Amino acid sequence: MDNLKIAGLNFDILWKDKNKNLIFIEEKVKNISVDLILLPEMFPTGFCMEATEIADRNEETLHWMKGLASSKKSAVCGSASVFDNGSFVNRFYFVKPDGSYQFYDKRHLFTYSGEDHSYSKGKERVIVEYKGWRILLQVCYDLRFPVFSRNNEDYDAVIYVANWPETRIDAWTTLLKARAIENQSYVFGLNRIGTDGNNLNYPESSYCFFADGSIISETENHFVSAEFNSDELKKYRGRFQFLDDRDSFEIF
Template sequence: MKVIGLNLDIIWKNKKSNFQLIEEQLNNQEADIFLLPEMFSTGFCMDASEVSDRNEESLEFLKKISKERKSAFCGSAPVEQGGNFYNRMFFVQPDSSVIFYDKRHLFSFSGEDKVYSPGKERVIVEYKGIRFLLQVCYDLRFPVFARNNNDYDAILYVANWPEKRVGAWEHLLKARAIENLSYVFGLNRIGTDGNDLFYKESSHCFFADGKEISQKNGNIVSAELNIEELKDFRNHFQFLNDRDDFSIQI
């Protein structure tokens, strides 16, 4: 399975321009899954009442390009539902079916927890024989929530993780891959946002042994996920069998 992530310099609070930019930068790329950054349509913005989707603009865009390209698309956007705001990660398939995950761990350092509501479910989606755990940015710092209970094969992280803390991002991505014997694809944005925070190119995909397998070409980050190779690795190194039993209370 081929996964492509788009290193996107998100245009601040401008959905229409970001939709156009995404289509232009994807160009003629082909993949089974395309990843877009956290809040790909607006940037990581706390002005939720201003930028949140009320008419599913971001979701409808994902449905459109997913159908056109016959590929799944995954990324997060701010949405309003039932009087609450959510940082919602969508996984959209070419038949327009949608699975979503609401970001569980809200970034209190930026006040995200004062604006958005936390998700209440851990979400795994199976696509073309591979099981994906959906995660957003700050979730990366909480390994218990991402612990593999033999229920997924890969983690997809989408993020707005600034350069000043990018070392933690890169180390933790690799750690999640090693400790969970899973593929981990972390897609970060690039450029400078409306808060003057700079984001360097730092998107990566790691195999279960911590080896980086992603290839980079301009704004495109790609990786091939081989489920049989992963099964062979897990059968040889059966570390997950020795994990601690626990339950997560949300």
């Protein structure tokens, strides 16, 4: 398992403007070289409940991500509004450089904003394998539900993509750290910044935590960067074997 270099782009998503958002991303990532490019929740449009207006109907975002992954020789992941099989979903794509991909449909829909009225919840917990790393995919509100992200020694890292506003930002930071500690895993939480179409503000608040709860990420020019170190993770888990004492849960 090689070390994994990740760059998350926490930008001010233009409301419901796919074309300009994708152009902006292409320009920003032009000169970076990493193993994984991470984009926020609903990065093409912002966290918008007008699914009939904004949702992909012909896998437009997926095709764009495949092109970016191929040109950058890097995996690309982030979520988008998608119409699939008769319903709308908040779909988190993980696209590899060779064009293969997996996706996770957001399980916990944010009822406070009416997401449950616009989108259908996912039915599967998804772990992807990339360069020897097992990565659990999660989206925003999933962060509040620890049983769903419980590490059954089946993953090494968790990625959360989000549109988590300033009014509840302490919960975001605290829970990211908690998930890293309780699951003895890397946790990368990528939030957007700026102001959305609902006039909600999003401060700089993206981080990567190591398994002991320490912050290992650095932020510069919109990018939050971190490196997953396999030797350090194995050493930490070997020294503190807390997962052996975990409870078991039935998720579905």
